[in-house]
Amino acid sequence: MASNSSVISVGFSPKKLNYQAIIVQVLIAVFLCINLFLISTFFRREVFYTTMRYILFALTLLSDCLFLIMTDSLLLLSSFGFTIHMWLCLILYIILSVYSFVTPITLTAMSLERYVAICMPLRHAELCTTRGALKLVFIIHSISAIPCTVNLSIFSAAVSPSIYSQSRVCSVEMFLLFSWQGHLRSAISQFYFLIIFTVIVFSYVQIMKVAKTASGENKKSTWKGLRTVILHGFQLLLGVIQLWCGFIEAAVLRVNLIVYINVRYFNYVMFFLAPRCLSPLIYGLRDELFFQALKSYIRCGFHKK
Numbered sequence: 159m160a161s162n163s164s165v166i167s168v169g170f171s172p173k174k175l176n177y178q179a180i181i182v183q184v185l186i187a188v189f190l191c192i193n194l195f196l197i198s199t200f201f202r203r204e205v206f207y208t209t210m211r212y213i214l215f216a217l218t219l220l221s222d223c224l225f226l227i228m229t230d231s232l233l234l235l236s237s238f239g240f241t242i243h244m245w246l247c248l249i250l251y252i253i254l255s256v257y258s259f260v261t262p263i264t265l266t267a268m269s270l271e272r273y274v275a276i277c278m279p280l281r282h283a284e285l286c287t288t289r290g291a292l293k294l295v296f297i298i299h300s301i302s303a304i305p306c307t308v309n310l311s312i313f314s315a316a317v318s319p320s321i322y323s324q325s326r327v328c329s330v331e332m333f334l335l336f337s338w339q340g341h342l343r344s345a346i347s348q349f350y351f352l353i354i355f356t357v358i359v360f361s362y363v364q365i366m367k368v369a370k371t372a373s374g375e376n377k378k379s380t381w382k383g384l385r386t387v388i389l390h391g392f393q394l395l396l397g398v399i400q401l402w403c404g405f406i407e408a409a410v411l412r413v414n415l416i417v418y419i420n421v422r423y424f425n426y427v428m429f430f431l432a433p434r435c436l437s438p439l440i441y442g443l444r445d446e447l448f449f450q451a452l453k454s455y456i457r458c459g460f461h462k463k
Contacts, residue, residue, distance in 0.1 A: 178423045179237060185431055186230050192438050193219045199451050210286040210294070211275075212448070214268045215437070217295055221260040222434040228254055229430065236327050244321055247328035252306055254330065259302035259350065261434065265390045266354045267294055272383045273361040276368050305346045309333060351394070358391045382444075389440045396433040403429060 197219050199206075206212040228250060235242065275282045313333050326332065334340050365387060369380040403425040411418040443449055 178420075179234065182230065182233070182423070182427065182431075185427065186226055189226065189431065189435055190223055193223050196438055196448075196452070197223075199448070199455055202455070203451055205447070206451075208288045210288070210291040211268060211271050213288070213291040213295070214264050214271065215448075217298070218261050218264050218268075218437045221257050221264065222437060225254065225257045225261070226431070226434060228257075229426075232328055233426075236329060239327060241325040242328050244324050244326060247326065247332070248310075248322065250328060251330055251333055252310070255306035255309070256299065256302045259305065260298060261437075262350075262354055262394055263298050263301055265393060265437075266357050267298060269358050269361040269387050269390050272386055273364055276380050276383045277364050305343065305350075308346065309339065309343060312336075312339060354394055355391075358387060358394065362387050362391070386440060386444070389436065393433045393436050393440075396429050400425075400429045 197216060200212060200216045200219075201207060207216070232250065232254075271286055274285055278285075310333070313335060316335050334343070362384065365380060365384045369377065369384055372380045407418060407421055407425070410421050443452075
């Protein structure tokens with residue numbers, strides 16, 4: 159969930175760049191194609207863009223696409239040593255910082271939606287409306303912007319306004335002027351994850367209680383909701399590991415530069431790409447209504463051809 163400090167601020171040899179960067183480009187291209195297809199499916203049926211859980215699902219898809227496009231762009235720019243104006247780098251940093259938090263917070267909201275649907279079915283229609291979903295999207299973005307606002311307030315107070323007209327290789331680390339800022343950023347991220355973890359566990363426990371007493375079709379639906387919450391928890395676990403990547407990479411850098419470069423690429427693929435590839439699996443393929451819509455559009459495409 160932390161900003162992408164694992165890849166965007168180090169130079170690479172051409173050999174390593176060609177081999178590793180191409181793999182990353184292929185993975186991101188596949189991911190974006192899948193997500194764009196899911197997003198187009200979302201907008202084709204009214205039931206999707208008028209239902210809270212599908213609106214939140216679309217938000218995770220859009221957030222992940224934006225986040226990965228921007229981190230990949232910064233990866234390529236820094237790899238080739240291209241410089242950009244600091245004001246533009248600042249804008250990129252704000253967007254990256256906000257959207258690194260949007261997905262995990264949205265997953266938490268989706269877990270709560272499953273809790274309401276299963277444990278409070280009579281109030282689900284009242285609480286989980288389209289208007290409520292739009293308000294929730296605004297709240298998610300507001301909460302996600304708090305860490306960025308704190309860091310930028312410190313940065314703006316410490317630097318001269320003339321710095322924004324300078325050109326540099328853009329990386330998130332340049333906005334951390336003091337060592338304690340890194341500790342503060344880590345503390346804020348861990349606090350967020352503590353809250354998120356608590357909400358996920360609460361949802362899991364409450365759904366588990368209902369699952370034990372449910373019967374027939376209700377039991378099947380309840381266990382499906384429980385598995386969804388578990389998958390969200392696994393996604394967030396990978397996000398928590400991101401917090402430790404910086405410490406691991408710093409230790410490896412003291413030992414060997416080549417190993418350090420390989421570790422950074424591994425961390426990017428494993429802890430930035432992989433968690434975001436799970437969202438299409440959890441809702442795009444496991445959700446029966448959405449999966450049927452996907453199949454119908456695929457069949458239509460083949461028939462047209």
